[in-house]
Amino acid sequence: MEMTMRWYGSRYDTVTLQQIRQVPGVTGVISTLYDTTPGEVWTREAIHALKEEVEAAGLRLSGIESVNVCDSIKVGDADRDKYIANYIETLANLGKEDIHLVCYNFMPVFDWTRTELARVRADGSTVLAYNQKAIDAIDANDLAASMDKMSNGTVLPGWEPERMAKVQELFEMYKDVDGEKLFQNLVYFLKAIMPVCNEYDIKMAIHPDDPAWSVFGLTRIINSEKNILRLMEAVDDVHNGVTFCSGSYGTNLENDLPHMIRVLKGRIHFAHVRNLHFNDTSRENYDFEEACHISKDGNFDMYEIVKALYETGFDGPIRPDHGRMIWGEKAMPGYGLYDRALGATYIQGLWEAIEKNAQRG
Numbered sequence: 290m291e292m293t294m295r296w297y298g299s300r301y302d303t304v305t306l307q308q309i310r311q312v313p314g315v316t317g318v319i320s321t322l323y324d325t326t327p328g329e330v331w332t333r334e335a336i337h338a339l340k341e342e343v344e345a346a347g348l349r350l351s352g353i354e355s356v357n358v359c360d361s362i363k364v365g366d367a368d369r370d371k372y373i374a375n376y377i378e379t380l381a382n383l384g385k386e387d388i389h390l391v392c393y394n395f396m397p398v399f400d401w402t403r404t405e406l407a408r409v410r411a412d413g414s415t416v417l418a419y420n421q422k423a424i425d426a427i428d429a430n431d432l433a434a435s436m437d438k439m440s441n442g443t444v445l446p447g448w449e450p451e452r453m454a455k456v457q458e459l460f461e462m463y464k465d466v467d468g469e470k471l472f473q474n475l476v477y478f479l480k481a482i483m484p485v486c487n488e489y490d491i492k493m494a495i496h497p498d499d500p501a502w503s504v505f506g507l508t509r510i511i512n513s514e515k516n517i518l519r520l521m522e523a524v525d526d527v528h529n530g531v532t533f534c535s536g537s538y539g540t541n542l543e544n545d546l547p548h549m550i551r552v553l554k555g556r557i558h559f560a561h562v563r564n565l566h567f568n569d570t571s572r573e574n575y576d577f578e579e580a581c582h583i584s585k586d587g588n589f590d591m592y593e594i595v596k597a598l599y600e601t602g603f604d605g606p607i608r609p610d611h612g613r614m615i616w617g618e619k620a621m622p623g624y625g626l627y628d629r630a631l632g633a634t635y636i637q638g639l640w641e642a643i644e645k646n647a648q649r650g
């Protein structure tokens with residue numbers, strides 16, 4: 290595995306490449322071109338400039354999160370082939386720049402959904418949280434505005450104001466898209482891009498739906514072992530792979546995370562490792578918050594998660610996922626420096642222990 294951190298680019302991130310470079314063991318960043326909109330072609334020049342900037346700081350551009358898939362492709366509109374052709378061109382340009390990992394998601398309208406971006410925990414840190422009652426009380430149209438207000442003035446990935454301004458229109462676009470249709474549109478997209486992925490050895494890694502169930506009546510399909518395996522079989526090519534995000538699959542406690550990692554052996558190309566703390570698991574009051582990375586702060590056995598990655602031979606980039614806001618830091622919710630740095634070292638500690646234990650028999 291390669292330890293990485295997500296970086297939003299010098300115009301959007303409060304964290305610098307120089308800071309990331311000083312986090313023990315981190316050798317790469319995962320980034321994207323934030324000035325692009327889904328559907329447009331990424332030029333080779335722009336990709337090259339990003340790569341140069343990262344390399345000048347002594348780091349590697351280890352992958353892209355995300356090349357977002359535009360709504361026409363997701364709903365299967367008449368013009369989807371045009372946008373798929375653009376996506377293919379972007380992939381070819383990434384391949385020519387020697388980038389071989391692309392994370393993306395196939396969630397309708399909203400990317401991840403939370404009801405609070407700064408819930409205060411007992412130790413005074415703040416975290417992202419989800420509360421079912423709050424979701425049930427919100428009009429989906431208002432969610433975008435409230436997320437924006439809670440974002441510390443940053444642009445939340447997946448919640449770009451330009452897209453959210455059209456949220457009603459987006460709901461309209463998806464009104465006839467059920468789970469089966471969305472799945473077929475995803476398969477159609479993947480089959481179309483596999484040739485370019487094979488040509489340049491680009492590993493596509495789908496990010497799971499977060500939370501792992503339908504919100505605001507919008508269907509969600511990448512949320513369980515059964516569904517992700519169905520996708521792996523539908524397009525049975527190693528370049529059709531997975532971002533294993535423990536915090537997203539883990540929102541549904543029925544998902545057995547280490548087991549899922551084992552059955553997905555060989556198809557996990559990217560790992561997001563984080564923990565969740567559940568306060569209530571009853572249907573009406575479902576409530577969780579994003580804990581720090583260590584096992585005892587949350588509900589997941591982080592040792593078993595990292596061990597399953599190790600034992601299945603995972604060799605892709607791994608990154609700490611959302612962190613808490615601590616030590617007075619002001620940053621994009623979930624993406625401050627300090628707590629993610631702690632997460633990165635913790636994950637590496639687990640990895641080293643598991644590896645040495647295995648090697649020494």
Ligand code: CS2
Nearest residue numbers: 355392393394400401447496
């Ligand atoms: C990420 C997602 O910050 C996050 O919650 O895990 O936004 C993720 O980057 C996208 O869903 C991937 O396309």
Ligand code: MN
Nearest residue numbers: 534537561610
């Ligand atoms: Mn994730």
